[in-house]
Amino acid sequence: MSDKNTPKAIVLLSGGLDSSTCLAIAQSKGFDVYALSFSYGQKHSSELEAAKRVANLSQVSEHRIINLDLGGFGGSALTDEGIEVPTENDPDNSDEIPATYVPARNTVFLSIALAWAEVLEAEKIFAGVNAVDYSGYPDCRPEYIEAFQKMADLATKAGIEGTGVKIETPLINLTKPKIIQLGLSLAVDYSQTVSCYQADEHGLACGQCDSCLIRKAAFESAGIADPTRYR
Template identity: 35%
Template sequence: MSKALVVFSGGQDSTTCLGWAKNRFEYVESITFDYGQKHKVEIAQAQKIASLLHVKNTLLSLDAFSQLNDSALIDSTQDIGAHHRVHTNLPASFVPNRNAIFFTLAHAFAQKQGIEHIIIGVNQTDYSGYPDCREPFVKALELALNLGSEANITFHYPLMHLTKAETFLLSKEEGVLDLVLNESHTCYNGEHSEKHTWGYGCGECPACVLRKQGWEAYEKGI
């Protein structure tokens, strides 16, 4: 049986990946991380979406990021639209080493579950300034993790070279566009009460702006 694990935040990208995985693997489960993010509503939405798609979802809690407090996604005193206070060439929403830790834990979890495929929603086209969303990083980490555990687990990243508009199109093709629009959460400010044509969010943070622009391009036929 082909088995896959989706690193699942409950956002647009990972919801699209969850639909993509379910259409390609015989068995799919997901893993979600609570790392002290301000927009905790994404955790609730991840669990809801996984339930709607009949996917087992495991929630792992990580206190270390809250202790480091090195991102506007965790520290409410930082401006989400500013530059990162240490990595000044990156946005304030950058969480140092977050993906490295998430993917490492997912790799360990996959070994425990006997899963040989991990699906991640990283993207280097609309990557918003995150160097740990680029293909060279993922390939290097995959190699290191497999070498370090004598495993043969493959990372899949179906959104890597897609624009946000193309991601909307893929979600439609995979049958999860309605879930993306009505259930997924991307907004950095945790706003999930105001519904727009492109989904829920404040409409002003970088994540919302990118999603809105992608939806508008999608509606125009990309």
Template identity: 50%
Template sequence: MQAQANERPGAVVLLSGGVDSTTVAYLARASGYAIYALSFDYGQRHRRELDAAAAVARAVEAVEHRVVRIDLAGIGGSSLTGHGEIPTGGVTDGIPSTWVPARNHIFLAVASGYAEVVGARAIYIGVSQVDYSGYPDCRAEFLEAYQRAADLASKQFVEEGRSIPVVAPLLHLSKAGTVRLGLALGVDYGLTWSCYQGGESPCGVCDSCRLRAEAFAAAGAVDPLVGRPR
């Protein structure tokens, strides 16, 4: 594994174990990068997504898979960290209770530091602003502002003028488009996990399950977690 890292440029991939981050991990590998997978144990309701992330990291032959612990549950503000019930009424207008305040901002900050330490050339993140849950930190405006801040905080940028770009290849792609792209890349979506509830099988009613079901159906594909088009 380490030999591969020396032969190929590295990319840090923010890996949650879901459809989007998994597709991005496969895409980064197909683009010739050695993968440094970065996941977070941030106080989410279940560890199922971290198990999925570990499986995906093995599938893409990650050089490293780091799991960083950050207690975002301690600040509250999200049903994903146990503050309120997970909504099951379908995707609605506005920012839902499943948004975790500052999550992508914090995750990207850690990723930038990690990338500089390991000498990575890029940071990949699987956000999309097309059909998503309305999270403000999944938009191009946020990523553009973050990139400027990350450059100003980077030793190598200040001393050498070398930026570590944040790459969001799914930003303008629908989730159905993401599934089609992943299938073309050979993604094993049976390794992934999307449900906010955890458990042995997807609940099928939370926002994440609904978006996943709609994506597989629109892509004309079978979701391997349920074994039939949903």
């Protein structure tokens, strides 16, 4: 049972490497953590199963999974059956926003977290966005987070009263190897996480999508054995 005097924080928890590290950071800072995940129409549920495991192992005060149908709009390789997830064998389009970008996903997720934060009277929302070793999504950039913070301050009762929730992105300027090293120092069990864009029903990673390649390279660069389960 959480202490009513302990400050509360919401952590956006996808079940991946970054969000699991963020959860550990929030707890290390003394926050009573409420984890928030989304079933948004993604093609596989392995990340959500990972989120459940991480939340349970971390003994968060509450873990909620919100059902959304972003897949109904399509437009992303993660939600649209008509769009294939790019792999290392595909042509290099590194200057373009990748097909795995989900339109407005972080804006939707942060907005729902903001609503729950007001109800809980939480002080912080932790999001594991990263602008260094990432896939080039526009809603992972520092200027986006700054703009959302301004909106949150203007759009909420708590913000107007001067007690608005603050968006924390402790990983935004870290390289992926540094994130892994930080997480390990906080006892994050990365074997329980899933980052693959097309993991199978057992949570086994493809090893070829952008997310898998970034994750594999990060463990190698950090000099740490990769605990990811590949198919």
